[in-house]
Amino acid sequence: MAARFLLSFWDGFSYPTRMVVVRLSSGGLFVWSPIALTPDVKVGIDALGPVRHLVSPNSIHHLFLGEWKTAYPDAKLYASPGLAKKRKDLHFDATLGDSPPAAWAADIDQVEMAGSAFLTEIVFFHRASRTAIFADLIENFRPGWFKGWKGWLARLDGIVMPNGGAPREWRLTFRKKVARARLARILAWEAEQVVMAHGEMTRHDGSAFIRKSFRWLARG
Ligand SMILES: [Fe+2]
Numbered sequence: 001m002a003a004r005f006l007l008s009f010w011d012g013f014s015y016p017t018r019m020v021v022v023r024l025s026s027g028g029l030f031v032w033s034p035i036a037l038t039p040d041v042k043v044g045i046d047a048l049g050p051v052r053h054l055v056s057p058n059s060i061h062h063l064f065l066g067e068w069k070t071a072y073p074d075a076k077l078y079a080s081p082g083l084a085k086k087r088k089d090l091h092f093d094a095t096l097g098d099s100p101p102a103a104w105a106a107d108i109d110q111v112e113m114a115g116s117a118f119l120t121e122i123v124f125f126h127r128a129s130r131t132a133i134f135a136d137l138i139e140n141f142r143p144g145w146f147k148g149w150k151g152w153l154a155r156l157d158g159i160v161m162p163n164g165g166a167p168r169e170w171r172l173t174f175r176k177k178v179a180r181a182r183l184a185r186i187l188a189w190e191a192e193q194v195v196m197a198h199g200e201m202t203r204h205d206g207s208a209f210i211r212k213s214f215r216w217l218a219r220g
Contacts (some may be wrong), residue, residue, distance in 0.1 A: 013150055017061075017197050020050060020133050021124050024107045027089055028052030031075075031136055032124065033061040033197055034068045037066035040070065051075045053103060055096070055170045057135040058121040059083040061197065062161045066090055076103070081112065081120040096122045096180075111186050113137055115179030119170060132206055136214045140199030141163030158216070164199060183214055 020032040030053045037039065045051060051072040056062045059082040069077055069090065078101075079092040094101060098112040109125045124133040139159035146154045158165045165171070191206035202209040 002109040005197075009139060011145065013154075018195070021045065022104075022108060023049055024052070024104055030055060030104055030108065031068065032133060033057050034064045036064055037067050037071055053078060056083050057133075057170070057197075058081040058118065058119055060137050062087055065119055071164070078110055080122055104194075111182050113179060113186075114180050115172065115175045115177075115182065116173040118173045123186055125186075125191060130206070132186065132189060132191040132193065132194045132210060136170070136197065137166045138164055138194065138196045138199075138210070139167065140196055140202075140213075142200055145166065145199075159199070161200060167217060171216050174217070179217055183210075183217055187211060 017035055019035040023032040024030055027049050029049050029051045031051055032055045034054060047172055052075055053066055054068050054075050055078045056065060057082045062083055065077060077092040079095045084092050085176050098206045100110045104220055107127060113121045113123055119133055122135050133210050141154060141160050143161055187207055194202040194206040194209050
């Protein structure tokens with residue numbers, strides 16, 4: 001319900017979405033939250049290596065999985081918690097949880113940000129570049145990205161720099177004690193960079209940025 005609300009609330013906003021691609025030490029590609037597979041995107045991807053893993057980080061990031069699976073039938077498809085039930089048209093090889101599967105454990109760690117009854121995100125960490133990867137748990141739009149009343153709403157929702165974070169309506173659904181334990185493991189990565197699906201990346205001192213973005217979790 002909350003997930004549907006999150007989606008419909010922002011309909012009509014310009015809400016650009018970033019995809020992340022990691023080349024694993026095996027040479028295969030880990031494609032996180034794939035965007036529309038245009039001819040240009042496909043050329044770029046094919047130049048990087050063979051697509052092995054198609055990954056949904058949470059159940060509102062799934063729209064293009066089907067077209068990627070059609071284009072790369074040998075790639076494995078990974079559901080975020082709750083997604084397999086929502087996308088019965090797709091066959092998932094596995095549902096992601098609180099530890100990385102063997103397929104990418106050597107390169108990428110992960111934590112299931114549990115504690116919300118409505119939406120559970122898997123957060124990833126690419127060890128070699130010390131990059132933490134967030135979908136919607138941290139949104140970080142530039143001030144001025146949204147204009148007028150939309151900008152006012154976005155600031156109120158807590159998704160605009162320098163006070164970016166999870167949308168406030170989602171924060172309200174968390175059991176904080178559970179989520180805090182998961183956040184502690186994310187902070188223990190000591191990330192240098194933070195990349196997110198929506199908004200500006202952080203290149204340095206990522207751990208401090210993550211801590212600040214989750215200040216809402218420290219209270220109450
Ligand atoms: Fe999103």
